[in-house]
Amino acid sequence: xxxxxxxxxxxxxxxxxxxxxxxxxxxxxxxxxxWYQQFPGKGPALLIAxxxxxxxxxxxxxTISFNKSAKQFSLHIMDSQPGDSATYFCAxxxxxxxxxxxxxxxxxxxxxx
Amino acid sequence: NAGVMQNPRxxxxxxxxxxxxxxxxxxxxxxxxxxxxxxxxxLKFMVYLQKENIIDESGMPKERFSAEFPKEGPSILRxxxxxxxxxxxxxxxxxxxxxxxxxxxxxxxxxxxxx
Numbered sequence: 001x002x003x004x005x006x007x008x009x010x011x012x013x014x015x016x017x018x019x020x021x022x023x024x025x026x027x028x029x030x031x032x033x034x035w036y037q038q039f040p041g042k043g044p045a046l047l048i049a050x051x052x053x054x055x056x057x058x059x060x061x062x063t064i065s066f067n068k069s070a071k072q073f074s075l076h077i078m079d080s081q082p083g084d085s086a087t088y089f090c091a092x093x094x095x096x097x098x099x100x101x102x103x104x105x106x107x108x109x110x111x112x113x
Numbered sequence: 114n115a116g117v118m119q120n121p122r123x124x125x126x127x128x129x130x131x132x133x134x135x136x137x138x139x140x141x142x143x144x145x146x147x148x149x150x151x152x153x154x155x156l157k158f159m160v161y162l163q164k165e166n167i168i169d170e171s172g173m174p175k176e177r178f179s180a181e182f183p184k185e186g187p188s189i190l191r192x193x194x195x196x197x198x199x200x201x202x203x204x205x206x207x208x209x210x211x212x213x214x215x216x217x218x219x220x221x222x223x224x225x226x227x228x
Binding site: 041042044046089093095100103104106 | 148156158161171172216217221
């Protein structure tokens, strides 16, 4: 079963706007939550990651917000640019037990000029 | 430092043939992971290997699929007697140490089409 649920499936944002992608999980043992960016024909690349001991992490225009009690985390892309158009995947894993990154199904983001 | 290399990038096989996918990890990386991505789906973990050892193959189908990472040379994902449902993009990732402490770097993928 899908251990990480991601929404929306697709998203269109105007240049300069904020893109928001949400993920939810059930397994409370997850303790590492990365986001990956994938361009067509390429492999995923790590964008930003968070652990549950913090509620927010910011790197440039990208911010992860984490709500441990709700078992949700989200990616915010501020001042979205056409070059941000890509597919974004959230993932979750457990340190020290199992090795798999459990991926969401992905969100296709289109930033229009 | 070259990234993770995968070949071939595109592979077409007829039903019943064998597919061999190769992955050369980044220099200095001894941990390799294989993931499968079906259309409109996220990546699904298949197997995690270190040199000469399979550490976790919990995501591998029980039949027809096998993986190895020999002491010398690339990691190989082998699919025997391919079926249409095997058509997917197969991604390899590598890291210098165990997850999730160490980031997994992904290759460009091999797109397998079974006709």
